[in-house]
Amino acid sequence: MKFKYATLTDIGNYRKANQDYLDFAVNKSGEAFGIVCDGMGGHAHGEVASKMAVEKFVELFKEQNFDNMNQKQINRWLRNCVSEILNEMVEYSNEHLETKDMGTTLTAILFAKAGAFVINIGDSRTYKLSDNKLFQITQDQNLWNSTPEAERRDIQMSGQYERANDITFWKVLTSALGPQKTLRIDTYYIEVPQGIYMLTSDGVHDYIDEEIAASTLANSRMKLKDMAYNIIEDAKDNVSTDNLSILIIEAE
Numbered sequence: 134m135k136f137k138y139a140t141l142t143d144i145g146n147y148r149k150a151n152q153d154y155l156d157f158a159v160n161k162s163g164e165a166f167g168i169v170c171d172g173m174g175g176h177a178h179g180e181v182a183s184k185m186a187v188e189k190f191v192e193l194f195k196e197q198n199f200d201n202m203n204q205k206q207i208n209r210w211l212r213n214c215v216s217e218i219l220n221e222m223v224e225y226s227n228e229h230l231e232t233k234d235m236g237t238t239l240t241a242i243l244f245a246k247a248g249a250f251v252i253n254i255g256d257s258r259t260y261k262l263s264d265n266k267l268f269q270i271t272q273d274q275n276l277w278n279s280t281p282e283a284e285r286r287d288i289q290m291s292g293q294y295e296r297a298n299d300i301t302f303w304k305v306l307t308s309a310l311g312p313q314k315t316l317r318i319d320t321y322y323i324e325v326p327q328g329i330y331m332l333t334s335d336g337v338h339d340y341i342d343e344e345i346a347a348s349t350l351a352n353s354r355m356k357l358k359d360m361a362y363n364i365i366e367d368a369k370d371n372v373s374t375d376n377l378s379i380l381i382i383e384a385e
Contacts, residue, residue, distance in 0.1 A: 134244060134326065135385045136165045139357035142378040143365050145336055152179035152237075153334050153378035154187045158194060166194040167380050168241035171257050171334040173309060182222065182237035182311055189218045190241060199245040207245060208320050211252045215239075215318055219310060226312040236311030240271055240332050244384055249326035253319045255309050258338050262329040265351045267343045270321050274308040304335075330382040331364075336375030340368040350381070357381045 136159060144151040152172030159165045170186045172179025193214050199207060226232045238255025251259045256273040308317040329350050341364060349360050365377045 134163065134165070136244070137357055137383040137385075138167065139361045139381045140379070141358070141361040141365055143369070143376065145373055145376050146369060147374045148376055150180060151376045152183055153336070153376045154180070154183040155332070155378050155380050156187050156191050157380060157382065158191050160195050160197070162198050162200060164194075164199050164246075165244040165382070165384070166191065166241065167330070167332055167382050168239065169257050169332040169334055169378050169380050170240075170310075171238040171255070171336075171376070171378065173236040173238070173306075173311070178232040178235040179237060181225075181232055182235040185222060185225065186218050186237050186239055186310055189221055190214055190239075193217065194243070199243075199247070202245070202247065204247050204250075204322060207243065207247060207250050208322075211241075211243065211250060211320060212318055215252070215254070215310065215316075219312075219316070222310070223312045233312055236309040236314045238306070238334070239310050242330060242332065242382070244326050249323035249384070251321040251323065253321070254316065255306050256304065257334050258332070259321075260331045260333070260338075261323070262331070262347060262350045265347055267331070267347045267350075270323070271319065273304075274306060274317055274319070276305045276307060327384050330380075330384070332380040332382075334376060334378040336373050336377040337365060337368045337379050339375075340371040340373040342367065342371075357383060 138157045142153050155169040157167040170183035172183035238257040240253045240257040240259045243250045253271040259270045260267045346364050361379045
């Protein structure tokens with residue numbers, strides 16, 4: 134496969150530091166890996182957690198050959214990588230006690246001969262452009278999505294959801310990657326990997342119009358770096374209060 138990509142991260146208009154970290158890499162076998170991590174705002178040293186997760190995952194990816202691995206083996210490899218990252222975080226936090234509470238979200242995609250594989254922790258997202266529309270592959274690991282469907286319907290009908298959502302109550306994470314965090318790993322499989330993908334931190338996707346983003350990604354005359362810039366600027370215009378990071382991948 135052939136890949137084009139663009140990465141862009143922005144501190145945004147309200148934060149004093151950027152706790153996001155992202156990367157894209159191709160290994161010697163021609164497989165590709167893209168990852169976006171969002172260090173948890175309000176938690177000390179979120180930028181340490183996000184950078185550590187990205188750098189370690191990319192390092193492990195570059196060392197691995199996926200040619201003879203099936204779907205089950207690749208899923209296991211992805212989960213084992215998270216375990217290695219977590220072990221490294223625990224060791225680091227034992228030496229730097231001030232980082233005990235650090236944590237990060239993680240969303241990543243691996244392109245191999247067996248297909249495309251997505252791994253997700255927290256509320257960063259992976260999307261795929263399909264029929265000029267954005268299809269969200271991942272599901273946010275937050276309080277709202279962990280609430281039973283019947284209860285969610287009752288809350289929506291009562292109007293409580295919109296009021297509570299204004300203060301981000303339902304967006305509270307139920308999973309994150311860090312020494313003292315509750316961890317749940319979700320994996321997804323894409324049989325036909327060709328297409329355009331967008332990985333974002335919540336500072337982007339919580340503040341964009343998905344129809345506008347989809348039309349931007351579908352514009353074949355636009356460079357990927359310009360797409361990334363326009364989507365981030367759209368989120369900032371819509372008063373994003375967070376750091377903003379985006380990775381766009383075109384797989385052929």
